[in-house]
Amino acid sequence: MNDYVIRVVASPSDVNPQAWNALLAAQAEPSPFMRHEYLAALHQSGSATPESGWTAQFFTLWRGDTLEAACPVYVKDHSYGEYVFDWAWANAYQQHGLAYYPKATVAVPFTPVPGARLLARDAAGRALLAQALVAWCKESELSSLHLLFGAEADIEACTEAGLMLRHTVQFHWQNPAPGYADFEAFLASLSHDKRKKIRQERRKVADAGVRFRWSRGTDISRADWDFFYRCYARTYREHGNPPYLTRDFFHRMADTLPEAWLLFVAEREGKPIAASLIALATDESTGSPLVAYGRYWGAVERVDCLHFEACYYQPLAWCIAHGVQRFEGGAQGEHKMARALMPVKTTSAHWLAHPAFADAVERFLEREGEGIENYMDHLGERSPFKAA
The missing domain is CATH 3.40.630.30 (Gcn5-related N-acetyltransferase (GNAT))
Structure with missing residues (x-):
């Protein structure tokens, strides 16, 4: 990382909107929810602020005067508004006298829409950003890091950085x-x-x-x-x-x-x-x-x-x-299949600082992942479309 500099700011106003949106436009799966205007409105309207439990940290990776990568990180004292449920993990920490909150979440608040989270010019910048996030969480003594509903490139970078993967199911319509x-x-x-x-x-x-x-x-x-x-x-x-x-x-x-x-x-x-x-x-x-x-x-x-x-x-x-081309119906809801929204697997990535809990969660995710695969197979047998 000798050629790179990480800068962390607490407000989207401190990040150039054009530079941020240019990074987003270069991603394979951009969405309006990661645009600078959307994230800034969450902050400026009081919707996602420290008072509501969302303390923003905007990570930016620079090489010279060029913005190479960026992402929003929210330090949270609860798990509301995420749609990837980790309440059981928080309860387990509490039962063992450990603090699960605060934690770090790379996500769009209140928005379970898959898409790019680690905005980067290339895979190298994305990998460095993921590594920097883990290092920052360690230095800040946070319990965990969670990247929610990431794009494929994000998941690859997170896997390389040592994060564990978790899968959920949504329902999307294809044209x-x-x-x-x-x-x-x-x-x-x-x-x-x-x-x-x-x-x-x-x-x-x-x-x-x-x-x-x-x-x-x-x-x-x-x-x-x-x-x-x-x-x-x-x-x-x-x-x-x-x-x-x-x-x-x-x-x-x-x-x-x-x-x-x-x-x-x-x-x-x-x-x-x-x-x-x-x-x-x-x-x-x-x-x-x-x-x-x-x-x-x-x-x-x-x-x-x-x-x-x-x-x-x-x-x-x-x-x-x-x-x-596509209509995404949001999280959960098997009833959507009757309207031709078909199951799609989405992926999130998780890092836990505590080694014993990280091992336990990894075993849990393996079992849960098998259950998701079986669930997908079961749903696939219930297609609303005519038989070929």
Whole structure:
């Protein structure tokens, strides 16, 4: 590392936005959630701050005046908002009189979307960044380091740095080349039972007098953002939790990253009753959407099957009409398979400072990994598509 310098800053404002985003654009799996605007909005809106248990440290690797690699690291005193669950590990530490928190997490807060985490110009810079993270955790006497939902290149660098791998399952929809002609063509690819069920669910929503409209980017009005947030916050509170993201966060998204958002609003008799917000990854050169991410939804009125229509069928129809390659439905939920979102294995990487606990976790991950493989095989036998 003689030619490199590591600099760690506590605010995204201390990192050049253009340099950060240029690194991100060079990755094989960029996403809008790792853009400087997104991470800065989390920080500046009070959504991911020390007060909420997310103390940011932005690692940057320099060679001369060139930013070679970078990543966000959050020092945490809890495990909320991660979606890779390590509560059992924390409990085991506590039972043995050891402190699991604080720990370090390389992730996008509250966002279980796979993609690049270690932004680097090349594999050498990525490997050095991973090694520097482990060294920093040791020097800071942190219990552990966790890189969540990493891209393949991240996982390779973490493995070389001595981290252990953990797998989880998500459900993603693929638009096979050259793409479905329309939603009916998509339905025609499904088995009779699944096709019939989807049509029945959609009919229930339509018969209830619900109609949808969508807006993208700067066409999303401030009133629609406000209504969406009302729905989003209500969903969290109905489950007994305050919302992770503040209203100011979405204000900032509308102002600094509007092109990354697609909003569906359900209306009945001209009155909005539900909304779903989709994130978009776009082609840097053309602006065309490539990947859509189901993120947030909520409703102020109850309508049977409205959730499926707002969160799956409307977005899928939009993706087909706009040539989107993939729709990611988020973490967990086998019910998504009935809507043709198929299981995909995602990977995270973990380092624990305590040797005995590291050995125990490694054995646990081996058993868990076998279970994930069996689970994937089981899910593969339940394909919603027509038999070939």
